[in-house]
Amino acid sequence: MSETDELTRKARVKRPSFKSKKRGLSKDRWILSYADFITLLFAFFVALYSISIQNAGDDKLISETLEGIFDAVQKSIKPISIGDPTTNDPQSESMFEVDPAESEDAELPGVNAPESSSILFNQLSQLIANQLDEYSSAGLISLSEDKNWINLDLRSGLLFDTGQYELTNDAVAILISLTEFLKQFKYPIIVEGHTDDLAINSSQYTTNWHLSSERASSVVDEMVFRGIPPEYIAPIGFSSFKPQVRNTNEFAREQNRRVTLKISKTDNVGVYDLLFK
Incomplete structure (x- = not known):
């Protein structure tokens, strides 16, 4: 290859361009x-x-x-509750809004003794302290008293599975203890069933009226089976129309889902005679 050919070949080689x-x-x-x-x-x-x-x-x-x-x-971020408010307007200071954060500083539900409590209230308080303190300390059982009634509240989560009316094993054990004590007396007992304000989602029940009534009836059946005279006890369902607190969040609704044993202070009177005579 001549020198001229070699120079021509090198000239054809593309060199990198700085500008590119x-x-x-x-x-x-x-x-x-x-x-x-x-x-x-x-x-x-x-x-x-x-x-x-x-x-x-x-x-x-x-x-x-x-x-x-x-x-x-x-x-x-804490959500804002949107929906229809509870249909029952608060009638006293007991109807208030509760929040899980506020409950940490507040006292858990338990025995709320009045200044001058009845003998039956004191005895029932002692029974709860001795046999059911675990549930009372957890806020699942609470006891209060007014002029005419002793009110024993039992959380539905303690007594029933979600959306069901059959009593749990814990519920049966609790009712056995309560019945053994109460059947010594002849005080009328009204068993109230309560739910929250959410629409029921079950093929078994159409409304909360049915569920609250069935739950109250299950408690009555168990207590009659254990020895309470049938004429001294009766069930009633209130659905969501007697809430303890406003149904503003799940924590509040959990408190409203309950069964209440209302024990009259009038003895030797059947439930029917007490209510209708």
Whole structure:
């Protein structure tokens, strides 16, 4: 190969172009500008959202929302309960709104003794302390007294499975203890069934009236079987129309789902005679 041919071959070899590289680097610089623009736009809308919340007066919600955005942590914000309020208007201070956070500082339901309690109330309190203290301490059993009645509240979660009326094993054991004590006396007992305000979702029951009545009847059947005279006890279902607290959250609804044993202070009188004569 001649020297001329060799020079021609080398001239044909494509050498890297510095300008082409420079153009390649410049080609993608728009991404940085675009990213900066999107970041600023995002911050702008976050600021607008924060201002709108602040106008509503919820500074805590602002703080939680901003922390969740910038730290990429999903915050759990307490939901607002939307729906129809309970149909029963509060008639006394006992009807109040409760929240799980507030319950930590409040006393758990238990024995609420009046200033001057009856002998039966004191004896029943002692029975609960000796045999059922575990349930009372957990807020599953509570006892109170007024002028005419002693009220023993039993949480539905303690007595029944969800949406059912058959008594659990714990429920039977509790009712045996209570019946052994109460059958010594002849005080009329009304067993009330209560539910929350949520519509029932069951093929077995059409309304909460049915469920509350069935649950009260199950307790009465067990107590009659254990020795309470049938003429001294009767069931009644109130559905969701006698709540203890407002049905604003699940914690409150759990308290409203209950069975109440109302023990009259008038002895030697049957339930029918007490109510209708």
